Amino acid sequence: MKKTTIKVTSAIALAAMLAWVPAQAQSFKAGFVNTDRILRDANMAKSAQQRLEQEFARREKEMVDMGNSLQSASERFEREAPTLSDSQRTQRQRQLMDQDREFQRKRREFQEDLAARKTEELSQVLERANAVVQQVAESEKYDVILQEAVWINPDYDITDKVIKALNASKR
Template sequence: MLVKTQLSRGLSVLAVLACLAAAPVAAQAQSFKAGFVNTDRILREAEPAKAAQTKLEAEFSKRDKELRDSAAALKSASDKFERDAPTMSESQRQARQRQLADQDRDLQRKNREFQEDLNARKNEELAQVLDKANRVVRQLAESENYDVILQEAVYVNPKHDITDKVLKAMNGNGAK
């Protein structure tokens, strides 16, 4: 019986020590503050992102219209060739086919260049918006004592989502 009592006391002491050891961890976990920012929403809803989109549309609209007009002209020429081909001589038909193929290659090249230029400019503008957003997030983290703010996550409890605060700061004061 004496062994049983000592064993029981030993287990009680171990249980108390385990609780004492866990107490600082629980207290530390309660003071840990985390947040989440939805980058996709920032890029869709922030005023600097909308301004960047408008700027890109203005910058590339003329070139886009020229490409669409060239594509329409090529289609019209191709349709005309299809209608006129039966009445053309073989050499005229081959010359016109080469001409249409050259125009098509030129249009495809211009389209590729346009897309590359547009993507490069879009990346530049988005990088600036993200830079502004990151500055706002850092300011918010420091002012509200966040330990960590994540931008990518599989799941986030909505109570940790601070995207609205970031959007309000970016839209309200121009993201300093």
């Protein structure tokens, strides 16, 4: 009799738990935020991009000018090489190699500096965006907000809400 009572009690407890799980699952609220869209469409991200462009425009122009100068010097050398003496040809080749080495060094420094500044700016945008996501999640009572997904039903995408809130907020 005792085993039967335990089995019945266990069955009742299991049935109660199974009935409870769907009721809880229905109240679960999830959302999704597309970080790439935020970094592309939010005003804060756009202004960060403009700051980077302004900050690096002069150096970028210098790199383009330096590349063009190197290209012109190389083309001039190719045209004049047949008429140059061996020593002149060797000297010009060294000059071109030195110019190219300097160009490559400056280009590498430019790219590293740009990448570092871009990381700084985007991390500030993401930090602010994450704070806004948390505010939206708390105010609308979300249980979870995902930022990475292979596929998401558009009904769960709250990216527009976050961008709108981010644009409305002061930096």
